[in-house]
Each structure stands twice: as structure tokens, then as C-alpha cells.
Amino acid sequence: MGLSATDITIFLLSLSVILFFARGLGELLRYFKQPIVIGEIIAGIILGPTILGTIFPGTFNSLFNQSEEVVTALNGITLLGVVMLLLVSGIEIDLSLVLRQSKAAVVISLLGILFPFSVGFFSAYFYPEFLGLTDPSLHLVFALFVGTALSITALPVVARTLMDLQIFKSEIGYLIMAAAMFNDLVGWIIFSVVLSMIGQNSGHSLSLSSLIIVIGSFLVFVLIFVRKFIDYSLPFIQKRFTFPGGVLNFIFILGFISAAFTEYIGVHAIFGVFIMGIAIGDSVHLKKETREIIYQFVTNIFAPLFFVSIGLRINFIENFDPLIVTVFLVLAFIGKVVGCGLGAYWGGLNKNDSLIIGFGMNSRGAMEIVLGTLAYQYGLINEKVFVALIIMALVTSISSAPIMNYFLKKVKTELSFHTLLKKEYVIFSSSQTKDEVIAELCKIVAVQKKLDFNLLYNSVMKREELITTGLEKHLAIPHARINTKESIIAAAVVRNGIEWNSLDKLPAKFIVLLLTPEDKPEIQLNLLSDIAKKYNDVKIIEEIIASKDANELISKVKQLY
């Protein structure tokens, strides 16, 4: 095989050591409510030249520098790791969510890219030495890169953080996810252009303008035509070929070809596989089982190999430059928090919520690391900038959850679903549409509380148009902030289900109308998060809707607390 027996021994041993430390530190970080990926990077720093290589250089060298063959084989696996990781990242992007963004999400997305990009670009363009530029011929490209690096958001880390804080399904959670997906997509497109500007030396003599045209055509081709092709092919493949073997191969073949193509035109392989991932993940025919197999195997076996390998390349202490690190950190926080925060504020959210969104989008995590690794490999940045980027990625990711939590806690109230819901406000409806059932619920509230029906109905529907309130697991929470002193909740059970455009495509069967005082936006966020948290279970919802009358429903709701 070209690999000697010693090579094979070392190769397998180093894989097991990497996975062992990655898992161990990943779980430790998870214990402290931090993303696992951070533990994996720290594992690499421990196993790499920074710690192990300094204390036990012999052990380090025999594990990771044994022979050219082992290093190349490990690099091959690592490459496959990052390619597969981007495939999974692409699959997780919900293209339809990105396309049907609300006004607020669009403003957040755009400002969340433009502002940090400008901050990064102009800082690096006018003060390149502070940000560690070493090769003056790369001045412009470097500035573009710094802009991109600051505007990246790490979707998986963001999603994880939102879930940990139990606001994944809230309005704010949706906004952040939609904005982060858009951000990822645009960020990678810009980065692919930046990469192509330095990738020219790979031998393909396309001019920059031709390259942009090629990248644009590639995007259109994959996201429109190949996406349609995949959507048509999947049912056929699932039916005719071995399942899930056929689909798995189909996905990886498309991913690898797309990766090979973008690598060939001078953009990196991972851009191609990421875009192809989006096209694949968009198909409703892709079964959950298949996603799960790919997701679990890649994130648990391949992704750690990649993330650990980062620390193996470089000495983090030797290359730690306090000035560069500080500058990157400051620019990163200012760029993202101000950009997204302003976007949210202009998009109609209050100050507190805008800050939550700003810090929510601030995580750079895995994506920044992939981007930094590539820039370093391409010689665009030196060791010091690379280390600064990794530290920036770690700090922004680690700080995200606690800071968001601080702002979330500021708005805690004493109200909760089970104390607010009264049996007079519970109906069993046979409505067929969203509009009908919302009207029914508003009518009850209008009558009981002597409020204007039209005002209520219009506020709720206006909110609904902004972004769907269909959560997963048959739950929908239409809501609005109205001119009232008290919070009002009404609920409808619709056993036949109503299409509510929810993420899991399930029809809504338990519909909770939430009306809160317009001067206290924090109450809405709290109640939403409270309900979404408690009813995140098909079984509970099914039990609730099986109630024979309002009394039984109320008592079941109370039991849950």
C-alpha cells in the first residue's frame, strides 16, 4: 500500500489518539455548555506543537511526524473530513427559509455582512501592519479576506447555542437562523472569489472577471438545475436502489464532483461541496434517516479529525501576537454585534432583542476556522494572523451563549402559559385554514376582553406575514403585541391539522394565540420560549389534543408544570 507496517501502526494510533482527546475535551466543554468543536480545537492545541510538542517532542514527532507517508495519509483524511463537514453544513442550510426571509431578517443579514465586512476591509486596507499583512503584493486581497473573515457566522454553533438557550423556536431564534444561513451563503461566495484571486498560481489562467462569471454560473447551475435534478432523482434512487446505500452514494458522488470542480477552477473544494450540500438538503425527499447517518458519522468521526488537525499544524504560544489578537477580537465584536444589532433595531426590534441577535450572530466557530485554515494554506495570512483568527473564533463562540443569556435573563417575567390559560379561552375548532382559526381565537378574546376584533386580527395576521409562527411538532404560536396592560392567551385544538408552513412540514394541531402588551416586548419572548420549550414533543401535543373538553385540556397543561 505504500504504507509500511510501522506507518500503518502510527497512522491508526494517531487517529485513535486524536478521536480520544477530541471526544474527551469536547464532552468537557459541553459540560460547561460550550460547543463541542471548541473542545476539539483545544485537543489539537494540546496534542500539537504548542503543548505536547514542547513538553514531549519525541512523542509528538513519532505520532504526527513519523514519515512523509503518514503525514500525507492523514492529510488526505483531514481533507476528506473538511469536505464532508461542509457537505453537512450545506445540507443543514434551509434554502427556502433563506429565500422567504422577513424584512427584519433581510436587514439583519445584509447589515450583518456589510458592516463587519467594511470594518474589516477598511481596517486592513488602511492599517495592514496592525492586522499582520506580511506580503505587500497581497494588500487588496488581504483586506478583502479580513472583511470576509469578520463577516462570517458559524451556523452550527449558532444553532447549538439557540437550542441550549431554548430560544431556537422563538421568533428571535428564527430570525437569527435565517440571517445566519443567508450570511453563510453570501460569506462563502465572497470568500470563494477572494480565494480565486490568490488561487491563480494553480495554473488556470482565468481572469478574475471570468472567474466571477464561472462562480456565478456554477451557483445558478447547482442551486437551480442540479437542485431540481436531485429533487426528481431522489424518490427514484430511494425506490430502485438499495436504501440507504444508493442515496448515500448519490450524495457523496455529487458532493465530491462538485468539490473537484471548484478546486479545479481555483476556488477551494469545500465551496463546491457546500453549495452542492445546499442543493441536496433542500429536497423534501431526502429522508431524515439518511441525513442522520451522514450527519452523525461526519460530525463525530471526520469533523474532529479536521478540527484537531488545526492545532497540530502550529504552535499557538509562539505565534501568539497580543496586538493582532486584540485587534481581531475588537473588530470582530464591533463588526458583528453593531452590524446585526443595528439591522435588528432598524428591522423593528427593541434594544434588548437587538443585542441578543447581535451576540447570537457573533459566533464564528467552525466556519471561521475552515476559512482561516485555507487562507493560511494559500499563504495569504501568516501564522500569527492564523492564530489570531482561531482565537477570535473561539472567543466569539464561547462568549455568545453567556452574553445572550444575560440579556435574556434581564427580561424574565413571572408569567407563564399554564397560569395565563383559562378554560373560557380554549376552543375545539374544525377550521380549515390559518386565517379562519386565528379569526376564531381573536373573536373569543375580543368578546371576553371587550377589545376591537379587527385590530387584534390585523395585528396577528401582519405578524404572521413577516415570518411563519408554525413551530415543529404540530404547534403554532401566532402572536402580536397590542395595546393592553395584561397578557392574554387563547388556544385552539384542530384535530385535522392546518398547514402552517412549519419547518418540519407538520400541520398545526395545537394553536396558541399570544397577545402581550406592546410596551413590554420581553414578555412575548419569554412566553414564546416557555411554550416552545414545554411542548417540544409530539406525544405531549397529541395528549393535549386528545382532551375531550377545555377542563381536561387545562388540567393536562397544569400537570406539565
Place this chain on the structure above:
Amino acid sequence: MGLSATDITIFLLSLSVILFFARGLGELLRYFKQPIVIGEIIAGIILGPTILGTIFPGTFNSLFNQSEEVVTALNGITLLGVVMLLLVSGIEIDLSLVLRQSKAAVVISLLGILFPFSVGFFSAYFYPEFLGLTDPSLHLVFALFVGTALSITALPVVARTLMDLQIFKSEIGYLIMAAAMFNDLVGWIIFSVVLSMIGQNSGHSLSLSSLIIVIGSFLVFVLIFVRKFIDYSLPFIQKRFTFPGGVLNFIFILGFISAAFTEYIGVHAIFGVFIMGIAIGDSVHLKKETREIIYQFVTNIFAPLFFVSIGLRINFIENFDPLIVTVFLVLAFIGKVVGCGLGAYWGGLNKNDSLIIGFGMNSRGAMEIVLGTLAYQYGLINEKVFVALIIMALVTSISSAPIMNYFLKKVKTELSFHTLLKKEYVIFSSSQTKDEVIAELCKIVAVQKKLDFNLLYNSVMKREELITTGLEKHLAIPHARINTKESIIAAAVVRNGIEWNSLDKLPAKFIVLLLTPEDKPEIQLNLLSDIAKKYNDVKIIEEIIASKDANELISKVKQLY
């Protein structure tokens, strides 16, 4: 990364080409009711020097011989592929089934190894030139290797074939599976010793006897102590760590360490990972979901990379030696069919069933290919013998199903479950044990048919002791051949379930007693296969046992046909 942009392009492109052809030909072969692995090997022959390399040498070289780096990276992936494949193979071995083998299975296993081993060993020892020995210094090792090569059985192919023929759950199916597992285990242990005899040059100066002691200690250590450790650790890991991430890492870490260890002592890595796989797969705490993720990803992504790579190494036409191929084919068929057939016959089966078992065990498939590849890499066999082994593996695997089918068809009868079952023979029992319910059923038959109860009961219980008749999905089919002209079926519904030592650990709820004429063994096989086939579904069994009386049960059984 050490890999240039062109290297990465080619690396990813070749991976997608390999997966594409592997899947295409795999599905084609599956269409013709052949194991997918055969299609994967043919894909390699097409993409390798045999076809593509001869017709379009340029394309072949640029895809698979581009640069030293790409070849090494591909080799690393391939190595990982075969290591993971053996991990999965190990996990699939049911150690408890191997340990509690019936007399017949033990005889089949032993003769199924000893006879072909002797045939191979003595042929190669006395006529080495016919079997392609080129290095006289390896005379003894070569003879040992040929013996091992002939005595290997490919468990996954055997299982696939049994499932395709719908006799996986029959008595014969069980016998074949138990024997094949035992065979795999012993075969690999012998092979590891053979490998260690030539692996001496790897620098570890252990003598052969020390090596055998080390291998023995390793086996005891892993299969007893590590197995217990895994069984204790799994619930903890599944509870405390991310699921399934933690378990996946645990499994791969153990597998890689074990692989590294055996590689280090001069046996190949795959022996270690195979044995560790057995220890892992034996734990009842290992969840189906985890098995599924590993199984699907490995068999569909990594295994094809390995199997295709075989054809990439070698020109199958140039190295085709008709004499060597014929000798290997003849020895393989004689060794296995005669060995296992005799074992089965002496174990108490009739001639027809013994032949079915002989041909069932004859598939060499994937395991032979792994073994041949290693022997070739270690320089123990030359290209011609390697090609002969691969062809032998293909022919024995392809021929297995049709030949077994021929013998199975010879015994088809007109009888079937739904015509034989009468309502007087259906009971709803609240028995707590196997013995009780079998006694109940025998009593009914004894009374209705005026037969001797003790004779019936003892025959059935004797059969039961040989090997459990608990099939999967709550079904058990205790049976015996008795002195009668007609076939008799009685059935019991036991809603509380009775422990029946079945493979899926589910208690038996639908128990079918099968009494067939002792002079017509084919009737038993047919009826067993018929019932096992129709009732391989928890839902059907649940519907059957939900019947309120014998009439309803009978009518449900009839509806199924």
C-alpha cells in the same frame, strides 16, 4: 496540506468515479440477485489496468496514478476502508450464537475448516508449483496460507444469500450462520498466525511461539476482559456523553487502538479491529441506531473504496493463469462443499440439506478478498495467485445462491401453513415457559390425532435443545420430525410472551408447532421457510395475536395468502 490543488482535484474526482462505478455495478449485480460486493470488484477491474488502463491509459493514469501524494492519500483512505469493514464484520458476529452452537453446527464448523484447510495445505505443500509458489523459502507458510484461504467463509455474503433465498430464519439458515461465524473467527486467527510468520521482517523480533502466545493472550484479553469493560461502559457513555457521538467515538477509538496493536506485533491491523468488533457487537447495550449508522456509512462509502481498489492494482487479464485459477476453483469447491456437507450429514441432516449447507458455506466473497490482498501485499503470493483467489472468491459467491436454490426447489411441496392450520389446533395460552406451552400444544395434537404425547413432547424438546427455534419478531417455531404420514401444525398465542432465546431477544408470542413426517425432511424445511417468510413482521404478528378467538385467527392467516 502537502496536497497541491491539482492533487486535491484528482483525489476528489477519483473518489467520485470509484463510488459511481461501484454503486452502478453493485446495483446491476443486485438486480441479478448477486451480492453487491461483486459489482464493486468488477467496477475496480473496469477502472483498473485491466480495462481502462489498457484502452485509455492516459485517463487511467491521470485518475489513479497522478502523483505519489494522491496515491498515498488514496491508500490511507483504502486502509481505513478495510479497517472499518472488518470492524463492521466483527460487530455482526454474534459471539453468543457461536458459543452456544448445536452439535450439528459444531461438526459443520470444524469439518468446514479442517477439511478445506487440509485439502489446501497438502495440495500446496506437495504440488506448490501448481498453485503458483514462486519463493521456495516460503514453502511452508505458503501451504498454510492456501489452507487458510480455502477454509474462509464470507459471513456477509452468506447472510445476504440466505436472506435472498428466504431461509435466513430456518433451521438450516441458523446452522449456516452459526457455522460461518465460527469459521470466520477461527479462520482469521489462523491467518493472523500465518501473517505473523512472514511479518517478521517488520522488525519485531518475536519468535513464532511468542507470537502465538501474544495472539492468544490478546484474544483472551479482548474477548473476555475488554468485552466486559465495553458492556459496562456503554450505558454510561450513552447516558453521559452526546448520543450517538460518544458511542461512535468509543467504538472507533477501541477499534483503531486494537488495530494498531496487532499491526505492531506483526499481525495485520484488520485482525485486531475484527476481534474488537466482536467484543463491541456482543454488548446488548449497543443500540440498533448506532450499529446502523456505522454499518451504512462503512458498507456504502468505505467498503466500496476498498473493493474497487483491488481491481486498480492489477491487470486481471495479463495475470490470468488458467491452470492456477482452475486448481484453486476445484480445491475451493471440493474443500468447502465436501467438508461442510459431510459435517452436516454426520450432524444428522439428510443428503439434500447437507448439500444446501455445503454450498451455502462455499461463498468466499469479501473475506477472501481481504485475505488475498494482504497476502499479496506481504509478498506471500504473486499476481497470478492473487488473481486466482479473487476469481475463486467471485465464482464461489456468485454460484452459491443458484446452486442452493436448485436444491431447495427439489424439495418444494404443495403444503402450506394456511391450509394445514385448523381451528381445533389453535389455543390461547397463558403459559409462562417454553416447556409448558410446548406440552400444551403436543397434548392437543396427541388427543386429536391419537398419538403418544410423551413421544411428541420428547422429540420436540430434543430438537429445541439442539438450537433455539425462537425466530425474530415474536415468532417461535418448535418442530420435530415424527413417525406420521401427514404434516401437523398447531399454534399457540401467548400474549404475555415467553422467553425463547431468539436472536432479537424479543419474547415469543406466536408459537407454531410443526410436526412433519420423518421420512420427508424437505417438508419441514419448506414449511419453516414458508412461515418464517410470511410472518417476518411485528405488525402481522401483533395483528394475529390480537385475534379474539381461533376462528378470527384462522381467517387472518388465510387473508395473508
